[in-house]
Amino acid sequence: MTAPRKPGSGMWYTFRSNRVAQAGSAILLFALVAIVLVRLFSPYDPNDKDYMSILLGPSLEHPFGTDSFGQDVLTRVAYGAQVSLLISVAGLVLGGLVGTVIGMASGFWGGVFDTVTMRFTELLYSFPTYVLALCLMLLLGYGSRSVSLAIALVYVPNFARLARSMTSATRAENYVTAARLMGQSPARILLREILPNIAAPLLVQFSAGLGFGIIMEAGLSFVGLGVQPPTPSLGVMMADGKDYFQKGPWVLTLTGFSVAWIILGLNLLGDGLRDALDPRLRRRLS
Amino acid sequence: MNLLLYFGAKVLGALAMLVVGAGVVFLLMHAVPGDAAMAALGDAASPDAVASFRAEHHLNDPLAQQFWDWARAALTGDLGKSISLAGGFSTSALIAGSLPNTLFVGGFALVIAIAISLVAGSIAASRHGRMEDVLATSGAIVTISMPDFWLGYMLVLVFSLGLGWFPAYGFVRPSESLAGAFHSGFLPALAIAVPMAGIFSRMLRTTLLETFRRAYVVSAHAMGFGRSFIFWHYVFRNALIPYVTAIGLQARYLLGGVVVIERVFGVPGVGSVMVDAAFARDYGVVQGCAVVFLVIVIATNLLVDALCGLLDPRRAA
Numbered sequence: 001m002t003a004p005r006k007p008g009s010g011m012w013y014t015f016r017s018n019r020v021a022q023a024g025s026a027i028l029l030f031a032l033v034a035i036v037l038v039r040l041f042s043p044y045d046p047n048d049k050d051y052m053s054i055l056l057g058p059s060l061e062h063p064f065g066t067d068s069f070g071q072d073v074l075t076r077v078a079y080g081a082q083v084s085l086l087i088s089v090a091g092l093v094l095g096g097l098v099g100t101v102i103g104m105a106s107g108f109w110g111g112v113f114d115t116v117t118m119r120f121t122e123l124l125y126s127f128p129t130y131v132l133a134l135c136l137m138l139l140l141g142y143g144s145r146s147v148s149l150a151i152a153l154v155y156v157p158n159f160a161r162l163a164r165s166m167t168s169a170t171r172a173e174n175y176v177t178a179a180r181l182m183g184q185s186p187a188r189i190l191l192r193e194i195l196p197n198i199a200a201p202l203l204v205q206f207s208a209g210l211g212f213g214i215i216m217e218a219g220l221s222f223v224g225l226g227v228q229p230p231t232p233s234l235g236v237m238m239a240d241g242k243d244y245f246q247k248g249p250w251v252l253t254l255t256g257f258s259v260a261w262i263i264l265g266l267n268l269l270g271d272g273l274r275d276a277l278d279p280r281l282r283r284r285l286s
Numbered sequence: 287m288n289l290l291l292y293f294g295a296k297v298l299g300a301l302a303m304l305v306v307g308a309g310v311v312f313l314l315m316h317a318v319p320g321d322a323a324m325a326a327l328g329d330a331a332s333p334d335a336v337a338s339f340r341a342e343h344h345l346n347d348p349l350a351q352q353f354w355d356w357a358r359a360a361l362t363g364d365l366g367k368s369i370s371l372a373g374g375f376s377t378s379a380l381i382a383g384s385l386p387n388t389l390f391v392g393g394f395a396l397v398i399a400i401a402i403s404l405v406a407g408s409i410a411a412s413r414h415g416r417m418e419d420v421l422a423t424s425g426a427i428v429t430i431s432m433p434d435f436w437l438g439y440m441l442v443l444v445f446s447l448g449l450g451w452f453p454a455y456g457f458v459r460p461s462e463s464l465a466g467a468f469h470s471g472f473l474p475a476l477a478i479a480v481p482m483a484g485i486f487s488r489m490l491r492t493t494l495l496e497t498f499r500r501a502y503v504v505s506a507h508a509m510g511f512g513r514s515f516i517f518w519h520y521v522f523r524n525a526l527i528p529y530v531t532a533i534g535l536q537a538r539y540l541l542g543g544v545v546v547i548e549r550v551f552g553v554p555g556v557g558s559v560m561v562d563a564a565f566a567r568d569y570g571v572v573q574g575c576a577v578v579f580l581v582i583v584i585a586t587n588l589l590v591d592a593l594c595g596l597l598d599p600r601r602a603a
Binding site: 119122123125126127128129130131134135136137138139211215218219222223224225238242245246249252253256259260263264266267268271 | 303306307310311314315317318427428430431432433434435436439440442443447535537538539540541542543544545546549550557560561564565567569572575576579580583584587
């Protein structure tokens with residue numbers, strides 16, 4: 001007699017048979033291992049200035065070269081990736097939480113609240129991403145916290161719409177009606193019955209959003225309106241690299257390449273997750 | 287008639303959105319910490335100078351009054367004066383000088399992105415699961431993963447510093463020389479267009495594949511129509527609706543990209559003006575630029591609605 005499969009193992013099975021998700025995880029794992037190894041074994045400190053070795057091209061001692069302060073670019077990328085990723089995660093978690101709560105509430109109860117929140121998301125959708133971010137930066141001051149908030153603000157409408165449409169579709173399901181007839185409170189129904197069933201697409205949105213959050217941090221810091229030096233975020237390093245792009249193109253090139261590498265991993269993982277979690281879509285497309 | 291009603295309702299909705307959006311921008315810019323008078327005159331300004339500046343710019347009026355005055359002037363094309371630039375340039379003049387450049391680069395990028403995605407998306411879908419599909423799909427996800435401003439510098443590295451085909455920096459206004467504008471605007475437009483094309487072609491591929499499976503397409507096959515006839519007469523037009531909608535939804539990302547790319551290539555567009563104004567804490571100009579961007583996005587969405595209404599007359603019914 002075979003043991004019953006544990007709940008959730010179907011997801012793991014589809015993940016294992018999904019090449020795209022595997023490629024994404026492999027790329028991310030490589031980045032993660034590289035970051036950890038560099039941070040453990042790099043002989044340089046990210047803020048060690050060495051004026052004897054300014055703007056050296058990539059070599060064995062400095063695989064990514066050095067910047068205009070003689071700092072080792074690879075070491076700085078390993079530290080900067082953590083800063084940028086944390087900013088993006090913080091923004092996505094905040095935007096995801098607020099958006100999901102708003103979306104689930106308006107999908108569940110509907111009515112005037114629903115109309116108002118949907119108009120509100122439409123309004124947020126009408127601002128170009130960086131314009132919204134820039135106004136917020138002026139209001140809150142530059143820095144990592146404001147960048148996170150800007151990313152959150154850009155992603156609130158995305159999560160709100162997704163959560164709303166999924167919730168209003170789930171509301172009519174039999175198990176929700178059953179829970180209601182059993183006298184469960186709306187909060188309990190939303191948390192215990194609906195949320196687990198709409199979590200998958202939200203997770204996909206989160207994973208896809210992480211990559212865009214990193215791009216947005218990089219873009220804002222690149223223009224000079226985001227994270228401020230000396231905090232070594234990837235965007236700050238790229239902004240620095242653009243100032244001497246002709247003399248030392250490797251700083252901007254290799255930092256940006258690392259950014260693209262991480263985002264590629266996140267995007268592949270997001271695509272794979274979407275396919276694995278949405279069998280309807282997969283069946284239709286296979 | 288129905289079509290007219292449909293568009294009329296859309297236009298009214300867009301106008302309401304514009305008014306509320308402008309109000310939000312106005313409130314945001316007035317909630318900014320720090321005094322506008324101090325920002326303009328410097329910290330060492332005498333209390334008298336600050337008081338007269340406040341009176342001159344009506345900063346003591348109630349907020350609602352200020353918004354009403356500003357909105358009424360904005361409707362006549364007057365967005366106030368810059369406080370940071372010597373001589374107090376009018377915001378409208380700054381925007382009038384820079385908007386054509388932004389629209390040119392943005393429009394150029396949109397055309398390139400649509401052209402690439404139509405070809406790549408159609409090929410990927412019609413050769414589903416084969417070599418061409420794998421190539422187009424992987425190409426799309428790689429391009430989506432690149433920050434556009436980094437891509438801009440990589441293009442500069444290859445096509446300007448390496449091959450010398452295009453200028454690395456600077457932009458010729460379309461009003462001066464159209465050929466020069468195309469030449470100097472090509473790299474910035476391409477940098478914005480390539481990631482966009484990735485998003486668009488993925489969208490087109492998915493909707494095409496879904497349409498291939500529709501019953502009417504299957505029955506068209508059963509009736510013995512040729513493959514290309516079915517593609518153009520049954521599949522393509524129906525797949526265009528989600529595709530056009532997706533393009534409309536990307537307007538805010540497209541314009542966001544323009545803001546950063548303008549800095550990379552030194553295009554004197556609205557984004558550049560806005561970033562400069564943000565550095566100078568010139569809130570009036572930031573506010574004017576934000577409203578202009580708002581107008582562009584809302585107008586784009588209106589255009590998309592109109593296009594979708596034309597592609598699918600059932601919407602207006």
